[in-house]
Amino acid sequence: MSKEKVYFxxxxxxxxxxxxxxxxxxFLGERFGNPSSLHSxxxxxxxxxxxxxxxVADFLGAMEREIIFTPSATQANNIAILGVLKECKxxxxxxxxxxxxxxxxxxxxxGVNVTHLPAYKEGVVRVEDVRESxxxxxxxxxxxxxxxxxxxxxxxxxxxxxIREENKKRREKIIxxxxxxxxVNYFPCKVNDLGxxxxxxxxxxxxxxxxxxxLYIKEKNKVFPxxxxxxxxxxxCPGTENIFAIAGLGFAIEMLSKNNSEKTRRLRDKIIDVxxxxxxxSKLNGSREKRLPNNINVTFKGVEGESLMIALDREGIAVSxxxxxxSGSLAPSYVLLALGLAHEEAHGSxxxxxGRFTTEKEVDYLLEKLPPIINRxxxxxxx
Amino acid sequence: xxxxxxxTMDRFLNxxxxxxxxxxxxxxxxxxxxxxxxxxxxxKVEGEKIKEASFQTLGCAAAIATSDVIxxxxxxxxxxxxxxxxxxxxxxxxxxxxxxKVHCSSLAIEGLKKAIDDYxxxx
Numbered sequence: 001m002s003k004e005k006v007y008f009x010x011x012x013x014x015x016x017x018x019x020x021x022x023x024x025x026x027f028l029g030e031r032f033g034n035p036s037s038l039h040s041x042x043x044x045x046x047x048x049x050x051x052x053x054x055x056v057a058d059f060l061g062a063m064e065r066e067i068i069f070t071p072s073a074t075q076a077n078n079i080a081i082l083g084v085l086k087e088c089k090x091x092x093x094x095x096x097x098x099x100x101x102x103x104x105x106x107x108x109x110x111g112v113n114v115t116h117l118p119a120y121k122e123g124v125v126r127v128e129d130v131r132e133s134x135x136x137x138x139x140x141x142x143x144x145x146x147x148x149x150x151x152x153x154x155x156x157x158x159x160x161x162x163i164r165e166e167n168k169k170r171r172e173k174i175i176x177x178x179x180x181x182x183x184v185n186y187f188p189c190k191v192n193d194l195g196x197x198x199x200x201x202x203x204x205x206x207x208x209x210x211x212x213x214x215l216y217i218k219e220k221n222k223v224f225p226x227x228x229x230x231x232x233x234x235x236x237c238p239g240t241e242n243i244f245a246i247a248g249l250g251f252a253i254e255m256l257s258k259n260n261s262e263k264t265r266r267l268r269d270k271i272i273d274v275x276x277x278x279x280x281x282s283k284l285n286g287s288r289e290k291r292l293p294n295n296i297n298v299t300f301k302g303v304e305g306e307s308l309m310i311a312l313d314r315e316g317i318a319v320s321x322x323x324x325x326x327s328g329s330l331a332p333s334y335v336l337l338a339l340g341l342a343h344e345e346a347h348g349s350x351x352x353x354x355g356r357f358t359t360e361k362e363v364d365y366l367l368e369k370l371p372p373i374i375n376r377x378x379x380x381x382x383x
Numbered sequence: 384x385x386x387x388x389x390x391t392m393d394r395f396l397n398x399x400x401x402x403x404x405x406x407x408x409x410x411x412x413x414x415x416x417x418x419x420x421x422x423x424x425x426x427k428v429e430g431e432k433i434k435e436a437s438f439q440t441l442g443c444a445a446a447i448a449t450s451d452v453i454x455x456x457x458x459x460x461x462x463x464x465x466x467x468x469x470x471x472x473x474x475x476x477x478x479x480x481x482x483x484k485v486h487c488s489s490l491a492i493e494g495l496k497k498a499i500d501d502y503x504x505x506x
Contacts, residue, residue, distance in 0.1 A: 304420065306443035307395065310387065314396065324418040325443035328483060332419065347419045347441075380401045380447055382423070382439035 006362045009318045010205075010294055010355030011148050011182060017207040017252060017356075024209060024248035034240055036232065045243045052250025056214050059253045060199065061190035068215050068233040069246045073181045073202035074102040076215035079236055080177050080198045081106040083223040084140050088112075091139035096125050097338040098150070103142050103179055112139075123152035123286035123339050130159050134166060140175045145183035145194075149322060149335045149351060150286030151295025153183070160195020175221055181205050181213075184253075185355075186261050186293050197221050201253075203245055207356060208252030211245030264354050265293035267363050271352060272296055274367050279374055285336060285349060296352040297322070297336075299345045300374050302383030308350055311373045317366055322349040387444060388478040395444040400454035404437045408505055411497025415490045420446045424453070424494035428502050431461045438494070445484035446491075452476045453491035462499050468492060 007015070027048060033041030035049050050064070057064045070076040081103065085091065093107055097116040107114050115133045117125050125143060141163060146153045156178050167173045177198035180189055184201050191199055198221070203212040215236070217223050223236070230238035275282055281301030300308070305321030312319055322333030324347060332346035352366070385392070404425035411424040420442030427435040436454035440447050452473045457465045470488045474480050480488065
């Protein structure tokens with residue numbers, strides 16, 4: 001196989017599905033109306049907005065009025081968290097030490113008392129830890145469905161069930177939020193089965209365009225708007241909607257049910273097996289079993305992740321790393337550190353994430369190129 | 384369309400001065416407290432002149448490239464001249480470095496300085 005462009009960073013973003021582009025493109029062109037306008041131009045856009053809302057609602061088993069569109073999942077998380085906590089500063093929130101910054105940072109800013117649950121070596125939180133951390137004033141539990149770095153899956157349904165039981169005893173109900181951005185591609189996300197009150201998802205992680213996320217807000221939940229100035233999205237996300245991206249999200253989510261993850265899982269296992277066997281001093285980060293079908297996160301001793309990533313990029317292969325050297329802040333991945341990895345181990349980590357268009361040939365190309373690069377870099381490091 | 388310049392990439396992919404030096408008479412080991420990179424600089428000094436220099440670096444592409452640059456620049460200089468090498472001169476050899484990577488060149492300078500210190504102590 002000659003040098004070509006091979007994409008193994010689906011966890012960062014997914015290529016937009018051709019069919020989605022085709023169906024959504026008119027909203028960048030002739031169908032430009034503002035959905036708030038009453039004339040036919042506007043109504044055409046409103047129709048597209050409603051249709052996308054129905055697609056997301058169907059996927060989640062929710063009602064259309066329970067779905068709001070946002071410009072990104074990060075913003076959806078902010079609206080969810082800050083919106084729940086807005087009227088109450090003295091409450092308590094439970095989250096995890098491996099949560100995305102889009103959850104951790106708003107929590108930090110809100111000034112409430114936060115419990116960060118451990119994810120242990122395997123990167124999986126325990127339901128009993130959630131139960132034991134509940135306080136009388138616990139107002140919100142926010143736990144991501146699947147981790148974007150290490151791909152581990154959290155027992156959302158069990159936690160949801162436990163909270164449901166607990167809520168029977170409470171006057172002030174605990175609100176349960178999950179960031180399902182990485183999970184929606186592969187796992188059932190019916191909100192009633194999961195027992196969640198709030199759920200975040202993103203368009204560009206499911207083969208839709210960038211620029212749209214969605215937040216499910218269960219009816220009758222106390223969530224307050226944090227932005228002002230207009231009435232779009234029931235006032236939660238005021239501002240003229242990005243119809244192209246939202247329509248694209250709708251088309252993309254409709255295609256998800258047809259997606260078969262078995263091939264992805266098999267290719268993931270092949271990569272893990274070959275790397276762990278052929279590369280001495282390598283180990284998988286996070287549980288192998290409770291893991292997204294598309295995520296591989298490995299540490300290679302004696303190499304640094306950024307240099308590995310750059311060398312692979314030179315061969316046309318795109319991956320990601322939790323190394324401090326690849327982050328703007330020069331801090332290693334806090335997710336890997338939370339798993340108990342030493343700084344040096346996080347330094348040598350590589351995330352390989354697969355997706356719908358990953359082929360066996362691409363996997364073989366990666367497995368051909370990666371081990372010699374590791375050897376070369378180990379010669380340079382002398383380790 | 385790349386993060387690093389071609390010159391940085393060439394140094395990173397084909398460094399000329401890496402490897403342990405068995406008969407070095409000055410060794411400098413440094414670690415970057417910020418990102419965790421580790422670097423060892425080896426020098427062989429004869430009559431105050433640096434005859435040979437090599438490195439071992441566990442770090443990013445910029446750390447490897449700057450390690451290679453510092454060795455190249457040190458060779459042929461006397462210890463006093465070598466201690467005067469600046470970040471700016473090093474980066475010039477690479478055309479430029481991303482702002483967040485400039486600290487890699489200071490690590491290399493520190494490594495060489497430590498190797499020269501070690502040589503002075505051994506004398």
